[in-house]
Amino acid sequence: xxxxxxxxxxxxxxxxxxxxxxxxxxxxxxxxxxxxxxxxxxxxxxxxxxxxxxxxxxxxxxxxxxxxxxxxxxxxxxxxxxxxxxxxxxxxxxxx
Amino acid sequence: xxxxxxxxxxxxxxxxxxxxxxxxxxxxxxxxxxxxxxxxxxxxxxxxxxxxxxxxxxxxxxxxxxxxxxxxxxxxxxxxxxxxxxxxxxxxxxxxxxxxxxxxxxxxxxxxxxxxxxxxxxxxxxxxxxxxxxxxxxxxxxxxxxxxxxxxxxxxxxxxxxxxxxxxxxxxxxxxxxxxxxxxxxxxxxxxxxxxxxxxxxxxxxxxxxxxxxxxxxxxxxxxxxxxxxxxxxxxxxxxxxxxxxxxxxxxxxxxxxxxxxxxxxxxxxxxxxxxxxxxxxxxxxxxxxxxxxxxxxxxxxxxxxxxxxxxxxxxxxxxxxxxxxxxxxxxxxxxxxxxxxxxxxxxxxxxxxxxxxxxxxxxxxxxxxxxxxxxxxxxxxxxxxxxxxxxxxxxxxxxxxxxxxxxxxxxxxxxxxxxxxxxxxxxxxxxxxxxxxxxxxxxxxxxxxxxxxxxxxxxxxxxxxxxxxxxxxxxxxxxxxxxxxxxxxxxxxxxxxxxxxxxxxxxx
Ligand SMILES: [Fe+2]
Ligand SMILES: [Fe+2]
Numbered sequence: 001x002x003x004x005x006x007x008x009x010x011x012x013x014x015x016x017x018x019x020x021x022x023x024x025x026x027x028x029x030x031x032x033x034x035x036x037x038x039x040x041x042x043x044x045x046x047x048x049x050x051x052x053x054x055x056x057x058x059x060x061x062x063x064x065x066x067x068x069x070x071x072x073x074x075x076x077x078x079x080x081x082x083x084x085x086x087x088x089x090x091x092x093x094x095x096x
Numbered sequence: 097x098x099x100x101x102x103x104x105x106x107x108x109x110x111x112x113x114x115x116x117x118x119x120x121x122x123x124x125x126x127x128x129x130x131x132x133x134x135x136x137x138x139x140x141x142x143x144x145x146x147x148x149x150x151x152x153x154x155x156x157x158x159x160x161x162x163x164x165x166x167x168x169x170x171x172x173x174x175x176x177x178x179x180x181x182x183x184x185x186x187x188x189x190x191x192x193x194x195x196x197x198x199x200x201x202x203x204x205x206x207x208x209x210x211x212x213x214x215x216x217x218x219x220x221x222x223x224x225x226x227x228x229x230x231x232x233x234x235x236x237x238x239x240x241x242x243x244x245x246x247x248x249x250x251x252x253x254x255x256x257x258x259x260x261x262x263x264x265x266x267x268x269x270x271x272x273x274x275x276x277x278x279x280x281x282x283x284x285x286x287x288x289x290x291x292x293x294x295x296x297x298x299x300x301x302x303x304x305x306x307x308x309x310x311x312x313x314x315x316x317x318x319x320x321x322x323x324x325x326x327x328x329x330x331x332x333x334x335x336x337x338x339x340x341x342x343x344x345x346x347x348x349x350x351x352x353x354x355x356x357x358x359x360x361x362x363x364x365x366x367x368x369x370x371x372x373x374x375x376x377x378x379x380x381x382x383x384x385x386x387x388x389x390x391x392x393x394x395x396x397x398x399x400x401x402x403x404x405x406x407x408x409x410x411x412x413x414x415x416x417x418x419x420x421x422x423x424x425x426x427x428x429x430x431x432x433x434x435x436x437x438x439x440x441x442x443x444x445x446x447x448x449x450x451x452x453x454x455x456x457x458x459x460x461x462x463x464x465x466x467x468x469x470x471x472x473x474x475x476x477x478x479x480x481x482x483x484x485x486x487x488x489x490x491x492x493x494x495x496x497x498x499x500x501x502x503x504x505x506x507x508x509x510x511x512x513x514x515x516x517x518x519x520x521x522x523x524x525x526x527x528x529x530x531x532x533x534x535x536x537x538x539x540x541x542x543x544x545x546x547x548x549x550x551x552x553x554x555x556x557x558x559x560x561x562x563x564x565x566x567x568x569x570x571x572x573x574x575x576x577x578x579x580x581x582x583x584x585x586x587x588x589x590x591x592x593x594x595x596x597x598x599x600x601x602x603x604x605x
Pocket of ligand 1: 208211237238241329
């Protein structure tokens, strides 16, 4: 049996603070049609299909080296699946 | 003499580091049978053919784990220090806000500790190194959650009632048997069922509803420490959600025969978890003086949208269906918080928190969040409670409530589609009658009656004489309640203190 994955939203909730501002900006720059919702202390980013976090984009905005592991410090929650988590990027999508 | 040329060592990629420092440290036993080393992974009927297929997308090593967890703790404790130093408790929105945190402290850290113990069991007894290491990380996280929650809320214990004996209370007090029995139930299951119960059904499906709106609510009500520990714990939660998701997918991919077992566990644990967080619904809508979103909105956002329209479409591929009683939960979203808070209100004379009738501002918010159901509840319940107050009294229910045998919540839920008719189901097992709040709880009982006839039901225990004595004051002493812990908020010790602190700050300022 195989089911074709229609694009469905995936997303991530991040802490809204100075540390994560650069990450949010990087995600906004690298993901078209991103939906951004602000709640007290939280910024929620959602997108149809897949959401990508690029190390290079984050480092460019932070002005310092940034390991993708550090994304864990910013993240409150997510939905979708981490289909890729490497040195240079993180990808959230549904597999099926 | 020639020296062999040596290339400088190349830095390993994240993937290589993880493989070398996690999977490669495992070995195949040669002189002891595998079943002797891992004796708990077969009796539940889950078939596993290749443990190396377990994926951990986080690719953490011990070194990376320690580094980031230490950083999380450093950040949290800096905030706690600053808050205590600046007398932060004075800038909460209102003193009554703290009631939500009392229930949190009484109910949650012991659950975290239970999670710590059971994940450390998985960290020892799962056959595969990937699954063991992810479980080990989660086990350490859960201990950290218990500790940071206790540390964080200990500051408030200096100023507010109800927080002094949270540990004893979590073992004894009636409403706290709801979370306690939930974790006892999961912890007495096998390792795979535990993973579906806690890792998948609770962490992935439902935990967002507990932490995200609640911690955002803490941020909104001036509770900086709770917001910070909440988000700090929640940052671990992303790994826990992943462990749950990898766990269910691993079982489903390993063998087709696992599907019906996993589906039944999912059906059971969705309903158990959903009933547990009903307490959160009441806290969110009624106990936070300033709200970020309603229970209904949070349920739609974090459950219907993300899980039913996202995750379950993904799991369909494996033949998994949405949880059996999910429609009942959807139908309840308009009424759940009203019913739960009404239970808390009428029994708060026997609780370690206080409650009060929603004030004008609260009522206006409830009206806008629940335009259909709030007016009905207001006229059926709160207008009457208000008349009692107007005539100088306060309504408390003089009896002891009947509890659901499974979720252990007092029977205050209603028939689907009719919010004014109480729902009651029962099953007969070995000549005894057992009562339930819903089809979901009855279904869980009927699958495993021999397990649930053993439930420690607080009301039964009082009647059997196991809770300090026959009268309410006897039971209150046994619960560890002190003067000012229970009852009505208006005029309570917390309320009087709150007014005093702020009156003097106006005078001095
Ligand atoms: Fe936890
Ligand atoms: Fe129940």
